[in-house]
Amino acid sequence: MSFDQLQAELEQRKAESLYRRRRVLEGAQGPEVQVDGRRYLAFCSNDYLSLANHPEVIAAMHAGAERFGVGGGASHLVNGHSTAHHALEEALAEFTGRERVLLFSTGYMANLGAINALLGKQDAIYQDRLNHASLLDAGLLSGARFQRYLHNDAGSLAQRLGGTAARRTLVVTDGVFSMDGDLADLPALSRVTREAGGWLMVDDAHGFGCLGRGGRGIVDHFGLGHDEVPVLVGTLGKAFGTAGAFVAGSETLIETLIQFARTYIYTTSMPPAVAWATLTSLELLEREDWRRERLTALIRRFRDGCEQLGLELMDSPTPIQPVLVGESDRAMAMSAALEEQGIFVTAIRPPTVPAGSARLRVTLCAEHTEEQVDRLLDGLDRARKAVA
Ligand SMILES: *Cc1c(COP(=O)(O)O)cnc(C)c1O
Numbered sequence: 001m002s003f004d005q006l007q008a009e010l011e012q013r014k015a016e017s018l019y020r021r022r023r024v025l026e027g028a029q030g031p032e033v034q035v036d037g038r039r040y041l042a043f044c045s046n047d048y049l050s051l052a053n054h055p056e057v058i059a060a061m062h063a064g065a066e067r068f069g070v071g072g073g074a075s076h077l078v079n080g081h082s083t084a085h086h087a088l089e090e091a092l093a094e095f096t097g098r099e100r101v102l103l104f105s106t107g108y109m110a111n112l113g114a115i116n117a118l119l120g121k122q123d124a125i126y127q128d129r130l131n132h133a134s135l136l137d138a139g140l141l142s143g144a145r146f147q148r149y150l151h152n153d154a155g156s157l158a159q160r161l162g163g164t165a166a167r168r169t170l171v172v173t174d175g176v177f178s179m180d181g182d183l184a185d186l187p188a189l190s191r192v193t194r195e196a197g198g199w200l201m202v203d204d205a206h207g208f209g210c211l212g213r214g215g216r217g218i219v220d221h222f223g224l225g226h227d228e229v230p231v232l233v234g235t236l237g238k239a240f241g242t243a244g245a246f247v248a249g250s251e252t253l254i255e256t257l258i259q260f261a262r263t264y265i266y267t268t269s270m271p272p273a274v275a276w277a278t279l280t281s282l283e284l285l286e287r288e289d290w291r292r293e294r295l296t297a298l299i300r301r302f303r304d305g306c307e308q309l310g311l312e313l314m315d316s317p318t319p320i321q322p323v324l325v326g327e328s329d330r331a332m333a334m335s336a337a338l339e340e341q342g343i344f345v346t347a348i349r350p351p352t353v354p355a356g357s358a359r360l361r362v363t364l365c366a367e368h369t370e371e372q373v374d375r376l377l378d379g380l381d382r383a384r385k386a387v388a
Contacts, residue, residue: 016328017329017349018328018349018350024036028052028053029053030047030052031367031368031372035344038342039342040339040343040344041342041344041372042343042344043343043344043362043363043364043368044345044346044361045363045365046206046237046363047238047239047241047365048206048209048210048238048239048363048364048365048366049209049215049291049365050241050291050365051239051240051242051285052241052242053241054281054284056280056284057241057242057277057280057281058277059280060277060279061273061274061276061277063276064272064275067084067276068082068083068272068273068276069272070271070273071268071271072268072270073268073269075265075266075269076103076258076265077258082272084273084275084279085269085270085272087275087279088103088275088276088279089103091282092234092246092248093248095214095216095282095286096216097216097220097225097226098226098232098248098250099251100248100249100250100253100254101246101247101248101254102247102258102261102264103269104244104246104264105245106243106244107134107205108134109263110246110263111132111138111233112134112137112141112263113247113257113261113263113264114231114257114261115138115170115172115201116138116142116260116262117256117260118170118199118231119142119168120142120144121143121144122144122166122167122168123144123145123166123167124144124145124146124147124164124166124169124170125139125144125145125146125169125171125172126148126149126157126161126169126170127171128149128152128172128173128174128177128184129148129149129150130151130174130177131174131203132178135174135203144166145164147160152182152184154185154188154192157189157193161198162196168198168199169198169199170201170231171189171192171193171199171200172200172201172203173186173189173201173202173203174204174205175202175203175205175207175211175217175218175219176318176320177206177320178205178206179322179352179353179359179361180315180320180322181206181314181318181319181321181322182314182315182317183207183211183221183317184202184218186219187222187228190228190229194228199230200230201229201232201233202231202233204218204233204234205234205235206238206239206318206319208234208239209238209239209240210239210292210295210319211318214285215239215286217234219232226249226250230253231253232247232248232249233246233248234246234248236274236281240278240281240282240285242281244270244275244278290366294366295364295365295366298319298368298373299317299318299319299321299364301373301374302362302364302377303321305373305377306377309381311380311384312324314359321362322360323380324357324359325359325360327356327358328349328350330387331347331349331358332349333387334347334360334380334383335360335383337382338360338379338383341379341382341383343375343379345360345361345376346361347359347360347361348361360380362376
């Protein structure tokens with residue numbers, strides 16, 4: 001057997017401007033990054049609160065490694081569940097106002113594990129068509145009857161929910177949509193879901209830290225709670241600046257996940273020092289409102305600037321501020337033109353986003369300066385003219 005067929009598929013991807021290449025960062029994440037010996041102004045990380053390289057978080061990681069060593073050593077159910085993991089679960093339960101929290105090693109695994117612990121073939125799952133890939137994959141894997149509804153459209157969801165004979169019904173949505181930056185209409189989605197007797201699961205990977213009181217996320221932003229959103233997922237690799245993820249909910253939900261979530265049971269626990277560091281990043285995230293205030297100011301400055309330049313944005317009040325471009329080759333060319341000016345912005349292309357909606361996914365973080373945002377605006381204007 002040869003690899004010719006695979007090679008042909010790779011060539012096809014290149015021809016369609018869909019080929020992905022990795023860039024090698026030579027230092028920490030931040031408003032500026034070093035790549036190939038050159039410094040770039042970067043607008044592509046999800047480190048919204050600039051905590052990934054925060055000295056106190058780094059110090060906590062050191063202290064955690066001193067106390068707990070490096071590796072988790074075993075799965076949580078064998079003997080890999082440490083004081084560090086346990087303390088973080090308790091702190092996150094208090095933060096989210098839920099009875100309990102369960103840590104997972106990544107957000108992808110949290111979604112795969114939670115959905116598959118809750119649903120089987122007798123059940124039904126309904127998902128926003130723009131949900132994160134990990135949610136869509138989890139739904140397919142579960143074997144439940146799977147339907148997608150129109151983006152953020154509670155009416156479309158209600159139509160599909162009618163007359164289901166499923167044992168259990170789970171409605172799943174991103175809180176903040178990861179490639180668009182818009183907010184799920186949780187008040188309407190939760191109403192429709194409850195009327196149908198279902199459960200609503202929200203993956204708030206991009207809302208925690210950015211929205212709500214003290215960064216408590218989109219559920220808090222809308223003044224909702226456990227009854228409206230019984231299954232709440234957060235990830236730690238974005239605004240928290242560390243790594244991992246969690247599911248928050250009732251005692252019964254969390255015990256169910258401990259018993260049945262295969263991505264929890266059959267994997268080594270995250271390095272305990274990461275959990276230890278996350279306790280510090282949680283404190284900073286909750287306490288330092290100035291980070292959210294700065295973001296709000298930067299978002300306003302960026303959106304105003306784009307409007308003046310006639311650049312097309314999406315309906316986003318969050319640090320995710322995609323500039324809509326359309327075709328993949330054009331998005332790639334604009335990204336390359338920005339790079340020539342020393343500015344890093346990733347082009348996001350299908351299949352991550354729908355065909356014809358390639359975009360430059362600009363993300364802002366708390367430690368960007370106004371001057372840096374102005375440089376980005378100027379760079380976008382030049383890039384657009386360069387590829388026109
Ligand atoms: C990033 C992301 C995930 C995956 O989280 P990881 O911890 O990076 O695996 C899940 N859901 C959404 C909405 C995300 O944006």
